[in-house]
Amino acid sequence: MAVSPRGESYHDSWTAVLDIYSLPPDLLDYRGMRATDPSSPLRPEYADSCLSLWLVTVVRDVRASPVMLGDLTPAYRSSENANYYYLLFGEARRFDYASAYLRTECNVLRGLLHPAAPPDTGALSACDAGPDAGVGGHMPGCAVASSA
Structure with missing residues (x-):
């Protein structure tokens, strides 16, 4: 080669x-x-x-x-890298860089801002948006903390 x-x-x-x-x-x-x-x-x-x-x-x-x-x-090489590049260099307005928590494959567990919240207010991430957010009180794809 x-x-x-x-x-x-x-x-x-x-x-x-x-x-x-x-x-x-x-x-x-x-x-x-x-x-x-x-x-x-x-x-x-x-x-x-x-x-x-x-x-x-x-x-x-x-x-x-x-x-x-x-x-x-493998397709994941392109898709994962594109996600990381976007979050790292795209200055995404709905992503809280100060409190973000990513897992493998660039899945955001914490750090998505609520659409109505401006990014510089220190607002809760979408994963912590409360009982009105998503199904069962959390956004799809967000980690659900165990109470144990």
Whole structure:
């Protein structure tokens, strides 16, 4: 399987950054490899470039060297990543970033704001909206706390 030269170059550039910094900085001047914004919001570009670089779909045999790749990409890879990207970078107005609680597959357990509540009021999430919300007092997909 051929490796994309463009993908390999992109991956190598971020690998060089990680040789200098423990995490990728948010902004970087490549000419001097200097972090112009030293914060790291843990963006997924490097990890995604690794996946795209090697064109990993599914691995058919981990015992083989090199590993034997399959010929499919599970749909959850795209759907889960799209959900995470939207919540991380979309500045969603109905998502409370301060109190959010996500589980695997980017399912929101806590942090959805009620449609009538402005996002900066500290309003309850949709999962905590009370007895009038959803079926049985909770929104579908929200975790129901046990009283035990």
